[in-house]
Structure formats: C-alpha cells, structure tokens
Amino acid sequence: MTKVYEAMAEAFLAEGATHVFGMMGDANMHWMNAMAERGAEFFEARHEGSGLAMADGWARGAGRPGVATTTSGPGVTQLATSLVCASRARTPLVVMCGEVGLGDTGAVQYLDQRRFAEAVECGFVQVSSPSQAQSAVQRAFWLARTASRPVMVSAPTDIQQQEYDGGFEYVTSTGLIDDAPRPADPERIRRAAEILAESERVVVLVGKGARSDDVGELVLQLQDKTGALLATTLQVKNWLRDRTPYYAGISGLYGTQTAHELLQEADCLVAVGASLNHFTTEHGYLYPMARVIHLDRADQVVTGTGRPADCYVRGDASESLRQLVAAVAAVPTGRGGTGYHTADVADRLRTADALSEPFHQEADRLDPREVILALDELAPEELPLVLGSGHQTDFGTMLFTKPREIVSNYGLFGAIGQAPLLTMGWSLARNRQPTFVVEGDASFIMHLAEFDTACRYGWPVLIVVMNDEALGAEYHKSAAHGLAADLSAIPSPDLGSVATAMGGSGATVRTIPELEKVVREFLANPAPTVLDVRITREVLSVPYRRLWYAEEV
Structure with a gap:
C-alpha cells in the first residue's frame, strides 16, 4: 500500500518538482526519501531560509514554481524572511513543511503553522487527512501558479505515515488553469490610441512583466510611431537600451537627472507590464501632468500615486500592444512635432549617466x-x-x-x-x-x-x-x-x-x-x-x- 508521504511525493513529481532545496528533519525525511527514490534532485542548504531563497532564485530562472522543504516548528520559523521576500517578489513557490502530529499542541516542536504562514504572507494548505494527500499538493501548486506567491503544504507526521486512501488519477494544477491569452477590449484600445494622438510628449515604460522578444519589438514600434522616450523599471534596467537613442533608463529614484527632467515633461505615460508603484513614479514626482495608459494582465492595478489609469487595457501584453500599434497608425494625430525624438534629447541622453566627478583616491581602498x-x-x-x-x-x-x-x-x-x-x-x-x-x-x-x-x-x-x-x-x-x-x-x-x-x-x-x-x-x-x-x-x-x-x- 502507498503511504501518504509517498502519494505526496508522486504528486510533487507530477507537478514538475525536479529540484528541491532545504534541510532534512524528522518531519520531512520520509517525504524526502520518497522524492529521491523517484528521481528528484536535492540540494541541502546550511539554513532553511537559505534553501528557500535558493528555490526563489531557481523559480525566477526556470519560470515555474520552485520547491523547498523543511521540518516542523523551528524549521518552519527559519523560513520567515525568505518567505516575505518571495511574496513581495511574487515568486511562485511550494514549500513542503513537516508538522508535529495533528493536534499535538504539547509537542516540543509544535507551532501553529497556519497562523505563521499568514503572518509571513504565505499561502497555506494542510494535509489534515490521508485522503487529502494529493489534493493538497494540487491546490498548493494551483495557488502558487495563479497568485504568484509562496504556498506552504503543512503535513503532520502522523498523517504522513498513514495509508493513502485516494485512488483517483492525479490531475496537475496546470490542467486546472486557463492560460489562454486574454483579448483586450477594442473600445479600450481605441481610447488609448486617441489619447496618444492627442499627446505631444509620450513615455513608454516597460516593467518585468513585459520582458520578451515579441513585446520588445512592439514597444520599439510604438515608441517610433509616437516619438516617445523609453523608460524601464529597476527590474528590467538596460533592456532595449542598445535598440534606441531615446532610452531614458530607470524611472524613479535610481534614474539619471536628465531622465528626471524629461519624464516630468511627459503628457502621456504608456505602462506595459509594470505595476506603477511609488518607486517607479517617485511618489508622484515624475509624470505629474501625464495621462496614463496602463497595459497589464491583472484584473486591476492600484498605482503608487493612488490615481486610476486614464485608460486601463487588460490583456496579454503582446496582443494588446499589437492592437495598439495598429490603432495608433489608423488614428490621425494632432501632434505638431516629433515628440521627444529630437537631436537635442538624443544628445542629452547619450551622456546622461556619464560621471562628471573624479574618482576618490584613498590608500588600499577603491572608489x-x-x-x-x-x-x-x-x-x-x-x-x-x-x-x-x-x-x-x-x-x-x-x-x-x-x-x-x-x-x-x-x-x-x-x-x-x-x-x-x-x-x-x-x-x-x-x-x-x-x-x-x-x-x-x-x-x-x-x-x-x-x-x-x-x-x-x-x-x-x-x-x-x-x-x-x-x-x-x-x-x-x-x-x-x-x-x-x-x-x-x-x-x-x-x-x-x-x-x-x-x-x-x-x-x-x-x-x-x-x-x-x-x-x-x-x-x-x-x-x-x-x-x-x-x-x-x-x-x-x-x-x-x-x-x-x-x-x-
């Protein structure tokens, strides 16, 4: 007969858990052995929180949920900082955490792991009965993928040792997710094109959610048609820099003084795959006069200024941009000039990040x-x-x-x-x-x-x-x-x-x-x-x- 920890291991592997980071303890050792027997590769860290941070980096590099593991109680509390960091980074992670016997509040390593998970911005799924062994794993991966966040699977040791009484064919979380591109509302596209036609100083701002080759080509086309500057969030610094002389760099505190001056002149901001948080808008210091066109997949985005977008276009970035580029070409423009696309602006941007101060000289220390x-x-x-x-x-x-x-x-x-x-x-x-x-x-x-x-x-x-x-x-x-x-x-x-x-x-x-x-x-x-x-x-x-x-x- 299959034990619960074995059924869980099979579900993790079905979800694509090929690499697992963390540390072994009494409450996760059986699951780890079952995973290893089935071909998973383990990477033992020296600290549980470190292992989770490695899984965070792995997920960002692989483009799919990372997996980490730890034992009960103190093993779980060691995850705190890394869990909050992963949550703020919106990294999909699934963490298999052992737990003391169900309801054993007198156990040395007892911890209310549900309350802990809530405090550190982590999703929580408990395996509270043998029949839930695989459905809990499925739900955890579904939450990680759909909400882009870390999720804890908390498995009591006594439940893990029982026989699995499921038996249904496992359906992976990806089979429960409709990831077909969301078409943009044609009326929103038309309104965005009208705003661009009425604008003289346009900035196209790209964030991490826009970084792909096809989106990049469309961004450059939109920039060319609207005489726009190209700015980025910190997370995609220097992307497309070598493709246009009108690259303004980071939007926010880390931008150059030239960028600050130019971005404040904008009368229209087109944000693509960027949340427009207060770091990017520098708390409203940048784009004070700009109408905002926001392209994003989220149902709605609250920007760092608290202002709603003048035109929010919900949908896949590539398809939304393709439609917007076509609509801009079809709408007569009222612009009297070339926008930011002038020789003076190109010259200013060319030297915007050049150092004007000499390096500091100090014995045995570098600038x-x-x-x-x-x-x-x-x-x-x-x-x-x-x-x-x-x-x-x-x-x-x-x-x-x-x-x-x-x-x-x-x-x-x-x-x-x-x-x-x-x-x-x-x-x-x-x-x-x-x-x-x-x-x-x-x-x-x-x-x-x-x-x-x-x-x-x-x-x-x-x-x-x-x-x-x-x-x-x-x-x-x-x-x-x-x-x-x-x-x-x-x-x-x-x-x-x-x-x-x-x-x-x-x-x-x-x-x-x-x-x-x-x-x-x-x-x-x-x-x-x-x-x-x-x-x-x-x-x-x-x-x-x-x-x-x-x-x-």
Whole structure:
C-alpha cells in the first residue's frame, strides 16, 4: 500500500518538482526519501531560509514554481524572511513543511503553522487527512501558479505515515488553469490610441512583466510611431537600451537627472507590464501632468500615486500592444512635432549617466564607482547579474550599462543577505549558467555558510563583495542624521581567504588590476568565487545624496 508521504511525493513529481532545496528533519525525511527514490534532485542548504531563497532564485530562472522543504516548528520559523521576500517578489513557490502530529499542541516542536504562514504572507494548505494527500499538493501548486506567491503544504507526521486512501488519477494544477491569452477590449484600445494622438510628449515604460522578444519589438514600434522616450523599471534596467537613442533608463529614484527632467515633461505615460508603484513614479514626482495608459494582465492595478489609469487595457501584453500599434497608425494625430525624438534629447541622453566627478583616491581602498565601471567592462552582456540591497548596490543599479539580464532584490522587503542565495538558485535553473552578484560585506557574511553549499554543488557564481567594513546604509544615514556613524562599522575578515578555505576560489583586492585578474580567471573557468573588493566609505551614492542631502545629481 502507498503511504501518504509517498502519494505526496508522486504528486510533487507530477507537478514538475525536479529540484528541491532545504534541510532534512524528522518531519520531512520520509517525504524526502520518497522524492529521491523517484528521481528528484536535492540540494541541502546550511539554513532553511537559505534553501528557500535558493528555490526563489531557481523559480525566477526556470519560470515555474520552485520547491523547498523543511521540518516542523523551528524549521518552519527559519523560513520567515525568505518567505516575505518571495511574496513581495511574487515568486511562485511550494514549500513542503513537516508538522508535529495533528493536534499535538504539547509537542516540543509544535507551532501553529497556519497562523505563521499568514503572518509571513504565505499561502497555506494542510494535509489534515490521508485522503487529502494529493489534493493538497494540487491546490498548493494551483495557488502558487495563479497568485504568484509562496504556498506552504503543512503535513503532520502522523498523517504522513498513514495509508493513502485516494485512488483517483492525479490531475496537475496546470490542467486546472486557463492560460489562454486574454483579448483586450477594442473600445479600450481605441481610447488609448486617441489619447496618444492627442499627446505631444509620450513615455513608454516597460516593467518585468513585459520582458520578451515579441513585446520588445512592439514597444520599439510604438515608441517610433509616437516619438516617445523609453523608460524601464529597476527590474528590467538596460533592456532595449542598445535598440534606441531615446532610452531614458530607470524611472524613479535610481534614474539619471536628465531622465528626471524629461519624464516630468511627459503628457502621456504608456505602462506595459509594470505595476506603477511609488518607486517607479517617485511618489508622484515624475509624470505629474501625464495621462496614463496602463497595459497589464491583472484584473486591476492600484498605482503608487493612488490615481486610476486614464485608460486601463487588460490583456496579454503582446496582443494588446499589437492592437495598439495598429490603432495608433489608423488614428490621425494632432501632434505638431516629433515628440521627444529630437537631436537635442538624443544628445542629452547619450551622456546622461556619464560621471562628471573624479574618482576618490584613498590608500588600499577603491572608489565603488570605479569598481562597477570595471566590472561592467569586463563582464560580457551574456553574463546575468544579480543585484543585492543596501547602499553599495546603488552604485551598480545606476552604473551598469550593458543590456544583460538582471535580477534585482532591491526594495523587496529591504532584506539584506538574499542576493547570493538567489544567484545560486538562478544559476542552477539556467543549466548552471555562470552568473555574478554584487553584494555588501554584511549581507554576504550573514549567510557565509552557504558559500559551502555553492562549493559542494559546483555552482559557477562570482560573488562580488563591495566591502566597506560597515553596515553601509546605516553608516551614511547615521552621518546624515548627526549620529555616531562608527557604531555601524564592523571589521571584516579576509573573505577571499575564507572562500578558498571553504573549497572555492577567492581573492581580496585593493586595486583595479587585481580585480581584473580575478574576473578574467572566473570567466575562463567559472567556479564558486568570492571577490572581496575593499571600497572606501567616503563616496556617497547618488540616491543617498538625493535622499539625505537634497542634492540635484
């Protein structure tokens, strides 16, 4: 007879759970063995939350739900930060969590896992009887796919050990989802075309939901027909940059001063696959006079300004754009000029992100801007980039210019330490594609043990640690508020040597030639590598200069 944990394993495999991340404990060990016997590949992390973050990166790279696992009680609570991060990133995940015996509130590892899941923005499905073994898995994957969020499958140990009394042929969650493209309302398309015909200064803004080759071609066609600027959200920075001279870059705090000036002149904003949150609109500072055309698949989107779109077009981005491009060509335009498409605007954008200030000179410390520019030059655009969070990431967010694929963890719960873990999962999902991540020293050291995981599995990740030996964000905020900045300064070990001792490659560098040597070695032979780059604390990023000192930069 089939046990419940075996029936659950079969359902997970039917859903495509080929890779599983996490740690073993009493309450999930039988399920893990059943999965392994059936061909699933396990990746044991050193911390449950780290394993879930790796599954998050894997899901982003694979384009389908990631799977993680942990034991009951403390194993579940260790997931907290990574679950909230995945929820804010809208990553579909299914987490098989063991649970103490059903109703055993006196057990040492008892936890009300339903209430915990609710607190950390995670869906919850409990296997409360043997007959629910497979239907619970099916529902969890259905919720993960349709709501784009993490979902916990909580399986009590006593239920797992019982005999499965189901017997129906398993239907995967994909069989319950109608994913046919949603056609746009022709009346909405007509109204959007009329607004564009009446507008003089159009901006086309693309977000993560728009990134595909067919959508990109249509965006460029719309931009050409309307004389529009092209702007992006942070998550798709540099996408299509090399396809138009009218690329304005990131819309929001991380945009250039030139972009800020031009975007404020817009009288029409066309948002494609972007949520228009308050980061993108800079709390209403950008696009103050613009009418908004919003193309998205969601039933409705509440923007960061709280204003409704002037024309909301619900449907598949590719088909909606195709119809809109055709409608724009058919509607007479009242524009008297070429919109933003002038030689002056092209010249301003060409030099918008060029540095006008000299690099800071300090013995044995590098200017973080010089580091990012060197990395951008060395790393080919085919090498994906993961950006962490914190002050040091601001430099890379603004200064990387190659149109490489980017995974950004910035703003997603503001949690440090997640980016290297995401990188490991991402690389594995892309058939062990070499990938590099830029992160701070406090962030990397927080999950230093997971570099051992990368080494055990041979994941080709280059972890660039921008090391100012401090909690950089707090250091600069303290200085801005007149507090004792040195309270946030924490000495760092030689992380290059630590990486080598853990079985990988590593180096601590203090000059650009040393940095170039390590990067070239990684590119020639990709392997787990830590690049400990010692940077100065004397250079403040542009976003922080704007936020804390109101500088126009």
